[in-house]
Amino acid sequence: MIYDYVVIGSGIIGTMIARELSRYDVSLLVLEKENDIANHQTTANSAIIHSGHDPKEGTLKAKLCVLGNSLYNKLEKELDIPLLRTGAFVVAHDQDEEKMLDQLYQRGLINGVGEMMLLSGDEARRQEPLLSPSITKVLSLPTTKVTYPWEVAIAALGNAIKNGATFQRNSEVVSMNYNDGVYKIGLKNGLNVQTKNIINAAGLWSDHVALMLEKEFELTIKPRKGEYLVLDRKAKDLFHKVIYPLPTSSGKGVLIVPQVHGNILLGPTSSPVSDPNKAGTTKDGMTYIKDHLKKLSVHIPYDMVIRTFAGIRASSTYDDFYIKESSFFPGFYHVAGIDSPGLTAAPAIATYLINEIIKLKANQKENFDPYRVKPIPFHHRSDLDKKKMIEENPKYGHLVCKCEKITEQEIIDAITGPTGNETIKGIKKRARAGSGLCQGGYCESRVLKIISKTTGKSLDEINYYAEHTPILMKETKKHD
Numbered sequence: 001m002i003y004d005y006v007v008i009g010s011g012i013i014g015t016m017i018a019r020e021l022s023r024y025d026v027s028l029l030v031l032e033k034e035n036d037i038a039n040h041q042t043t044a045n046s047a048i049i050h051s052g053h054d055p056k057e058g059t060l061k062a063k064l065c066v067l068g069n070s071l072y073n074k075l076e077k078e079l080d081i082p083l084l085r086t087g088a089f090v091v092a093h094d095q096d097e098e099k100m101l102d103q104l105y106q107r108g109l110i111n112g113v114g115e116m117m118l119l120s121g122d123e124a125r126r127q128e129p130l131l132s133p134s135i136t137k138v139l140s141l142p143t144t145k146v147t148y149p150w151e152v153a154i155a156a157l158g159n160a161i162k163n164g165a166t167f168q169r170n171s172e173v174v175s176m177n178y179n180d181g182v183y184k185i186g187l188k189n190g191l192n193v194q195t196k197n198i199i200n201a202a203g204l205w206s207d208h209v210a211l212m213l214e215k216e217f218e219l220t221i222k223p224r225k226g227e228y229l230v231l232d233r234k235a236k237d238l239f240h241k242v243i244y245p246l247p248t249s250s251g252k253g254v255l256i257v258p259q260v261h262g263n264i265l266l267g268p269t270s271s272p273v274s275d276p277n278k279a280g281t282t283k284d285g286m287t288y289i290k291d292h293l294k295k296l297s298v299h300i301p302y303d304m305v306i307r308t309f310a311g312i313r314a315s316s317t318y319d320d321f322y323i324k325e326s327s328f329f330p331g332f333y334h335v336a337g338i339d340s341p342g343l344t345a346a347p348a349i350a351t352y353l354i355n356e357i358i359k360l361k362a363n364q365k366e367n368f369d370p371y372r373v374k375p376i377p378f379h380h381r382s383d384l385d386k387k388k389m390i391e392e393n394p395k396y397g398h399l400v401c402k403c404e405k406i407t408e409q410e411i412i413d414a415i416t417g418p419t420g421n422e423t424i425k426g427i428k429k430r431a432r433a434g435s436g437l438c439q440g441g442y443c444e445s446r447v448l449k450i451i452s453k454t455t456g457k458s459l460d461e462i463n464y465y466a467e468h469t470p471i472l473m474k475e476t477k478k479h480d
């Protein structure tokens with residue numbers, strides 16, 4: 001078969017583009033090199049749906065960030081994704097910083113950010129009492145929100161599949177050639193795919209994928225790592241808004257970010273790295289975060305840190321999002337160098353690509369269904385419902401993750417659903433098992449056994465995350 005479109009990459013950009021394309025009467029395949037959706041940038045970021053106060057005026061980043069922010073309100077209804085309307089404060093400490101804050105306010109106005117306000121330090125502290133007393137002025141951004149990025153990507157791709165798209169994971173694109181209007185894509189697993197159009201949404205590898213066909217490419221990815229600390233849900237009520245310092249040339253700075261499930265994120269750092277696969281945290285990174293947060297608040301409970309993590313940004317030598325058709329290969333579209341605010345802009349990037357770059361003329365499907373029916377977590381149900389469900393299926397009566405109250409049947413659903421996954425991290429992304437205070441200390445071995453039983457794989461074949469990351473190395477005790 002010759003597909004109309006192949007999308008390379010299932011981060012937030014590839015999945016949003018796939019969902020948008022699935023509205024149309026076109027055949028569509030999404031290829032992902034990893035064993036799961038959203039394993040790179042989309043899995044490890046600050047989760048902020050930015051207002052759009054920060055990108056330079058007139059850039060695609062500015063235009064698509066502001067539009068993307070408003071499109072998330074629609075996505076919330078259609079895909080039932082979590083969206084916490086936190087609002088945000090950008091803070092200043094002295095006259096020089098106040099001037100910069102005023103300029104940021106003007107930039108926000110030009111970018112079309114709504115509802116902004118300038119507040120005095122005291123006015124801001126009435127809303128966020130733990131803000132540093134040295135803060136003198138604040139830019140308030142009520143349209144800033146927070147989401148759960150990998151759920152958005154999984155929901156978008158699930159919806160695209162419901163509307164006819166096909167998804168292949170473990171399918172790394174390693175070669176391409178073009179002949180007479182048809183592209184032949186070679187995969188690492190030895191298979192080939194044919195298509196009339198390719199959308200390169202390969203994130204940190206988007207320059208590499210471009211150069212599989214292009215002789216030269218306008219941008220080079222320069223990965224930048226961002227490290228974080230995560231506070232337990234008990235810290236939930238300490239901060240209600242996203243708190244930003246003033247941005248600098250290396251980014252938005254170290255932030256305080258309330259999360260949709262009650263945790264608080266602290267970070268990120270921003271440092272260049274050579275290997276986009278190496279997202280470890282460092283002592284220096286943690287120290288950097290703590291030092292920089294002193295200017296935002298001196299009341300951060302570091303004894304509530306439950307984990308650290310890092311993500312790697314697809315920053316590039318191009319000063320903006322790069323969303324263009326190849327000058328030499330018709331139907332080869334690059335959506336490259338999508339660093340922050342890529343999560344925010346993703347739904348707008350998808351419509352911009354399809355309407356303004358591809359200028360797609362295909363008919364829209366009459367039966368396109370924009371909705372996802374999200375399963376209600378078992379522990380949110382009424383006692384009567386719970387009793388009935390356990391009577392019908394005792395696996396609902398078996399609590400596997402005590403911190404997040406996740407049952408065996410919910411783990412099985414996360415493995416077997418249309419966008420299911422059989423890694424420990426994949427289950428965490430879908431069912432939240434292992435996301436709580438004990439960070440999987442209690443449930444991980446139990447989840448492992450359920451994956452093994454459900455998939456028929458042996459315990460030592462089950463990966464934590466990517467391929468070749470087994471949890472069990474060798475058997476140390478024999479049971480009778």
Ligand SMILES: Cc1cc2nc3c(=O)[nH]c(=O)nc-3n(C[C@H](O)[C@H](O)[C@H](O)COP(=O)(O)OP(=O)(O)OC[C@H]3O[C@@H](n4cnc5c(N)ncnc54)[C@H](O)[C@@H]3O)c2cc1C
Binds near residue numbers: 013038043174227343
């Ligand atoms: C530390 C950090 C903080 C951030 N904070 C925010 C924020 O708060 N708000 C915001 O709006 N944005 C934020 N961002 C930016 C945002 O996360 C990214 O812009 C967005 O996730 C990019 O999505 P993507 O789909 O382009 O990339 P990715 O999520 O990296 O997806 C690309 C996919 O392509 C796949 N792929 C690559 N090569 C191949 C190949 N050859 N064959 C098949 N598949 C391939 C990869 O495996 C991957 O799954 C942050 C980013 C980082 C790292």
